[in-house]
Amino acid sequence: MDLDNWDLGQFVYNTSLLLLYPTLLLLSLSFLQTVWHLGELVHDTWLGRSRRNTQVGRQLRNLALGDGTSLAGSLATVAECRCQHPHLRRFVRDLLDQLDRGSPATLPARLDHMVAQVEAELARDVNRVRVLVRLGPLLGLAGTxxxxxxxxxxxxxxxxxxxSARLVVAFSTTVVGLLVGGFSYVTAMARAHTADLVVSDVELVAEVVCALLGLQQEHRGSQQGARLETEETSP
Structure with missing residues (x-):
């Protein structure tokens, strides 16, 4: 079958020309998003340095339970600390709300669900950057x-x-596409590392809170048992 009779070649050619400007638009948006992700990477790096240079890391490990309000006070301090990661601060604020709701027996299950939600949000953020690792070079090749x-x-x-005008567009899109892919790869690796650290901090807070509340319940139970024994032995 003669393709010229069906004008398929001309149809494909015209279709490719129609895709040029959408490709350039998507490539420009991808580049802007990559710049935004690089800014977030700088912010996360600054947060990491703040954690190493201050007592922010110890703040999570030193959650203490003295009286009934000390745990809430410690958690409120973590939630208000701007050096902590935003996902961790949001988790602690939600945790403070959960402490006043529901049964204490269901708190571990609710905390596990909250931790899973944080992991899903962090994975979504990492995958959003990983898409640009493939999409940037693909758009650059199409624009070339x-x-x-x-x-x-x-x-x-x-x-x-x-x-010459067409070649300038072709080579420019190649460079931009490669930059988007390269910077996105570095950002995705760094964001995945940050996500692992945030998840470990979130799990630490959840486990410490469950352990402290368990100790509090055991302490209250022992006090009630001692009170009952005193009442039984008293004349």
Whole structure:
């Protein structure tokens, strides 16, 4: 079958030309998003340095339970500390709300659900960056190949100005696509490392709270038992 009779070649050519501007738009948006992710990476790096240079890391390990309000006070301090990661601060605020709701027996299950939600949010943030690792070079390649068709036609007609303009677009999209892919790869690796640290901090807070509340319940139970024994032995 002769493809020229069906004008399939012309149809594919026109379709590729229609995809040029959407490709350039998506590539520009991907580049802007990559710049935004790099800014978030700088912020996360600053938070990591703050944790190493201050007592922020000890804040999570020194959650203490003295009287009935000391645990809430310690958690409130963590929630208000701007050096802590935003996901951790949000988790602690939700944890403070959960302490006043529901049965204490269901608190471990609710905390596990909250930890799973934090892990899902962090995984979504990492995957959002990982998409650009593949999407950036793909858009760059598409933006490179699409202008070559009109450029070759201009070359056959001797129109060097059109050819040079098309080649500038082609090579520029290649560079931008590679930059998006490279920077996104570095950002994804760093964000995955940060996510692991945040998850470990969230799990630490959840386990410490469950342990402290368990000790509090045991202490109250022992006090009630001692009170009952005193009442039984008293005349």
């Amino acid at each position: 190949l699409i202008p070559l068709g009109p450029g070759l036609m201009a070359l056959s007609e001797g129109d060097l100005s059109t050819l």
